[in-house]
Amino acid sequence: MTHPPRPPADASDSRSAYWFLRGMLASLQVPGLVLIVTFVGFGGLLHDLGFPVGAGILSTVLVWALPAQVILIGGLAAGSSLPALALAVCLSGVRLLPMVVSLMPLMRGPRPSLWRELVCAHFVAVTLWVEGFRLLPKVDVAGRPAFAVGLGLGLSLLSAFGTAIGFFLSHMLPGPLAVALLLLTPISFTILLVRNARHTVDWLAIGFGTAIIPLAADAPGGLDLFWAGVGGGTLAFLIDRYRPGRAS
């Protein structure tokens, strides 16, 4: 990527449009293709659980965080109460905060603007976070907010497209391939968990979350995710903090 000379002030709008398009184009790379496949799995899950496809696609664009979307749709299918689901969705989103904080200096551009930062932050999720660190340093500082929004919107649209494909594909696939579609979401989350687990507390949380779900599956009020998530996570946190031989 070449660095063109700084444009005159009256050309800044067209420069923004240029970087926005560059961002959208940059979404058409391997990470964007992986996202399509992941959201094809989510589309299959929507169909399997009987969730309306339009609202499912809306969740991809608005929520833009697959774990939260699966908690929401899976929880509705399991009969969880809406307040319990809102709490579970909220707790699952905490990982977005450090991502926003660490990527924002690269997305912000030369003139701080709260609205621009909120729009940029909306698109932050794992893929944009990784791609942002890779691509944004090569972009003109003035063009970075437009590039980030273009990249995020491009990734969102690809994922919305994948969601729709998955929903309609699951009508047509033969049995073994239809179940393969349904395994895409849990297996990609599992690998994500294993890849991100660095400390003892992470492994404890994975173990407790997994072990509590079968026990809590019939919990009254559809609170199984609450007990497995909040209960299991708290247990992992406390055991890690007070276990003997802990370094700090």
Add this chain to the structure above:
Amino acid sequence: MSGLNEWTAALIVIFVGFLPNEVWRVLGVLFGRRIDEDSLGMRWVKAVATALLAAVVARLVLVPSGALVALPLWLRAGAVAGGIVGFLAVRRSVLAGVLAAEAILVVGAWWLGVA
């Protein structure tokens, strides 16, 4: 979930999905530089988020509510375990893990003649 129409579902997506999740992005913009990521509170919330994600996976695999029910538990759990082994064995490649899990599941389903 039968009887959920598009408009009701869209409202649920906005109020139970979008808003509770978006809170963290907004907080990141507003207070990002003042939040200590290593504080006890943040460490607890992260542990809860990890357990929650593991619970989501476990519910999809161990107590599924859709078409995966047709497959025996050992095949569903075996496919996920095979995926982890594939991921760790082939240079921590996500693709290798996903392909290993899917291969076990599809071959198993075909072998058993179910699904």
